[in-house]
Amino acid sequence: MNRPILQIENLTTSFRLQDGYHAAVDNVSFTVNENEIVAVVGESGCGKSALALSIMQLHNKQRTKIEGAIRYRDSDLVALNEAQMNKLRGKDLGMIFQESLTALNPLMTVGRQIEENLDYHTDLTKKAKKARTMELLAKVGIPLPEFTYKQYPHELSGGMRQRSMISMAIACNPSVIIADEPTTALDVTIQAQILDLLKSIQKKTHMGIILITHDLGVVAEIADRIVVMYAGQVVEMGTVLRIFKNPRHPYTRSLMNSIPSAATGQDRLHVIEGAVPSITRMPRQGCRFKDRISWIPDNTHENSPELHEVASDHWVRCSCYKHFYFQGRKEKR
Numbered sequence: 001m002n003r004p005i006l007q008i009e010n011l012t013t014s015f016r017l018q019d020g021y022h023a024a025v026d027n028v029s030f031t032v033n034e035n036e037i038v039a040v041v042g043e044s045g046c047g048k049s050a051l052a053l054s055i056m057q058l059h060n061k062q063r064t065k066i067e068g069a070i071r072y073r074d075s076d077l078v079a080l081n082e083a084q085m086n087k088l089r090g091k092d093l094g095m096i097f098q099e100s101l102t103a104l105n106p107l108m109t110v111g112r113q114i115e116e117n118l119d120y121h122t123d124l125t126k127k128a129k130k131a132r133t134m135e136l137l138a139k140v141g142i143p144l145p146e147f148t149y150k151q152y153p154h155e156l157s158g159g160m161r162q163r164s165m166i167s168m169a170i171a172c173n174p175s176v177i178i179a180d181e182p183t184t185a186l187d188v189t190i191q192a193q194i195l196d197l198l199k200s201i202q203k204k205t206h207m208g209i210i211l212i213t214h215d216l217g218v219v220a221e222i223a224d225r226i227v228v229m230y231a232g233q234v235v236e237m238g239t240v241l242r243i244f245k246n247p248r249h250p251y252t253r254s255l256m257n258s259i260p261s262a263a264t265g266q267d268r269l270h271v272i273e274g275a276v277p278s279i280t281r282m283p284r285q286g287c288r289f290k291d292r293i294s295w296i297p298d299n300t301h302e303n304s305p306e307l308h309e310v311a312s313d314h315w316v317r318c319s320c321y322k323h324f325y326f327q328g329r330k331e332k333r
């Protein structure tokens with residue numbers, strides 16, 4: 001049995017806007033175990049990045065209120081001060097961003113950027129740091145580590161930059177990595193290579209990974225568990241096998257029905273009506289997905305939708321899932 005490594009409990013992240021605080025992440029709870037890849041999925045604006053930045057405590061403190069707890073070993077990350085968090089970030093907790101070109105420092109060589117992390121978190125000698133950096137670059141599949149060590153980010157291809165960022169994230173053997181859309185900017189073949197790389201690193205190191213993505217293909221490829229977020233809330237979670245085989249929440253089913261598949265023979269993809277509400281227009285009462293499935297009767301929704309355990313370790317919010325069907329279209333199941 002894998003041990004829990006990160007436990008997110010009732011996490012609410014609110015941003016201060018002109019008229020007060022608005023929650024982008026609303027009472028979210030889930031656990032990441034060692035050896036596990038947990039995918040957080042949802043459309044743009046559902047709160048995935050706000051969640052990732054809350055875990056890393058990277059939000060602007062003056063404008064953001066974070067409530068709840070994020071338990072990592074003996075600490076609650078929400079309660080740590082900046083100095084305490086700095087000791088964990090880059091060492092215990094690694095992060096891989098979507099845009100390697102903006103995440104990397106354009107004025108510093110790749111080798112130097114990896115060594116910076118080692119400078120901060122280890123007592124290695126200059127020589128040992130260089131050797132470790134070479135080893136890391138080789139580990140992530142960079143063909144000529146000596147050469148890439150001296151290169152600047154703009155001199156590398158997107159895939160190579162992403163590999164360099166992964167080597168930076170794993171430099172200090174973190175227990176948890178948060179990868180926010182790590183392959184979105186890459187073409188499909190490179191995307192597959194980067195996913196394979198992440199999976200193989202995880203197998204060797206037993207770390208827990210939170211993979212933020214809007215791409216269910218990526219989820220099916222490498223994740224063990226899924227957390228589906230809609231409008232700041234978790235609407236469904238469980239194992240990948242269970243959720244792909246038997247998605248229950250109307251939102252999860254709609255997302256899955258929007259994936260192109262040669263097998264279904266559907267000539268057109270499902271389009272989900274409407275859009276994710278902005279945080280200032282978020283309904284705080286009732287089912288947040290209700291307006292996007294307007295053909296489902298009002299009385300099938302709960303007034304204060306809860307997560308229900310519909311099978312072992314499979315949770316679904318609101319009772320509307322029991323009554324949902326696709327309007328005028330045979331469902332892909």
Ligand SMILES: Nc1ncnc2c1ncn2[C@@H]1O[C@H](COP(=O)(O)OP(=O)(O)OP(=O)(O)O)[C@@H](O)[C@H]1O
Nearest residue numbers: 015024042043044045046047048049050051278279
């Ligand atoms: N710093 C901020 N200040 C105010 N509102 C914010 C801030 N960051 C995010 N938001 C709002 O919070 C909501 C969730 O945004 P978030 O970026 O977390 O979504 P997401 O699911 O990661 O989308 P994407 O895939 O596009 O990054 C959005 O309505 C967004 O406008």
